[in-house]
Amino acid sequence: MTTAARAKGTTADRTKGTADHASGVGPLLRGWRERRRVSQLDLALRADSSARHISFVETGRSRPSEEFLLRLADHLDVPMRERNSLLLAAGYAPRYRETSLDDPSMGTLREGLDQLLAGYEPYPALVVDATYGVIAANRGIAMMLDGLPEHLLAPPLNAMRLTLHPEGLAPRIRNLREWRGHLLHQMERQIALRRSDALREVYEEVAAYPVADPGVDAFEAGTDVPYFALPLRIEHDGHVLSFISSISTFNTPMDVTVAELAIETLLPADPATAKYLRTHLP
Structure with missing residues (x-):
């Protein structure tokens, strides 16, 4: 950018994703649900699912589809960077790219x-x-x-x-x-x-x-x-x-x-x- 006081180097210093992919998507999803103070039943109702299915996903007994996982993330207002982390933890490719402003x-x-x-x-x-x-x-x-x-x-x-x-x-x-x-x-x-x-x-x-x-x-x-x-x-x-x-x-x-x-x-x-x-x- 040509605007005054541009700070070079800040675009590369982005917030790092903190997901532990080895633990699977279940604990990450549960963490976001608890952070938002939403019960399994409430999340299920919002996402047109069942509390049983949400529980199975969180405990690792069921692998969510990519679209279902993104639907849950949307209802939990998960930031875009962390949605990529959820997808990676579930074995999917990231959905959202991260492009440098210098690109x-x-x-x-x-x-x-x-x-x-x-x-x-x-x-x-x-x-x-x-x-x-x-x-x-x-x-x-x-x-x-x-x-x-x-x-x-x-x-x-x-x-x-x-x-x-x-x-x-x-x-x-x-x-x-x-x-x-x-x-x-x-x-x-x-x-x-x-x-x-x-x-x-x-x-x-x-x-x-x-x-x-x-x-x-x-x-x-x-x-x-x-x-x-x-x-x-x-x-x-x-x-x-x-x-x-x-x-x-x-x-x-x-x-x-x-x-x-x-x-x-x-x-x-x-x-x-x-x-x-x-x-x-x-």
């Missing part, structure tokens, strides 16, 4: 992402992968990262590390405790949805960062803006900017790489922030 076949996607990010300027926007590795970012994000130490800006960039590291954006965030809590909770939800050791490692790293006393928090006296969502309030060049975060993903992806991409946009939460960005990034 020529992804050219149209890269161009589209670049246009989205550039079109959102002067407001900040970036694309991240399943472990919050930064794939691309626009000039709004580059402005916010200005002045950070080079060891944090060296690829592969990670959005959570950049935000919460004590030498990163954290000292500039006026409501750090609230925003940090939001980000950690977001990661916890993702960990609960995925079997991702790589994401858990990032979580454990950033959760262990020390948190300085924020002093006056974001909702200080004199702030009369009626925020409609938790804002990120961050200092830049002596000004306090306020943003509302929005995250978008691709509908019905057919590639693991695409399924794990997310586009985060930061919408100005007040007129002063919008004016400041238009002035500094014309």
Whole structure:
């Protein structure tokens, strides 16, 4: 991608599948069912099957067909990468490919992402992968990262590390405790949805960062803006900017790489922030 602040190397650092194929598909399927807190009977009703058949699959007494296994995975909301792991554990070939963003076949996607990010300027926007590795970012994000130490800006960039590291954006965030809590909770939800050791490692790293006393928090006296969502309030060049975060993903992806991409946009939460960005990034 030609967009500013592209982090090379992050596309290769994907979340690793954690399935133990030697144990068979049964324990993996049971693990996903229990993770989703769905009983065998409930899953059977959803998948037009029987609790007995689900039990036989989970105990290894019955080998599910490829289509039946994918139907169960769909009802359990199993991530695409892990659906491939289920298929491999059952003795089938992976259904979903994983294509590097550098592959020529992804050219149209890269161009589209670049246009989205550039079109959102002067407001900040970036694309991240399943472990919050930064794939691309626009000039709004580059402005916010200005002045950070080079060891944090060296690829592969990670959005959570950049935000919460004590030498990163954290000292500039006026409501750090609230925003940090939001980000950690977001990661916890993702960990609960995925079997991702790589994401858990990032979580454990950033959760262990020390948190300085924020002093006056974001909702200080004199702030009369009626925020409609938790804002990120961050200092830049002596000004306090306020943003509302929005995250978008691709509908019905057919590639693991695409399924794990997310586009985060930061919408100005007040007129002063919008004016400041238009002035500094014309």
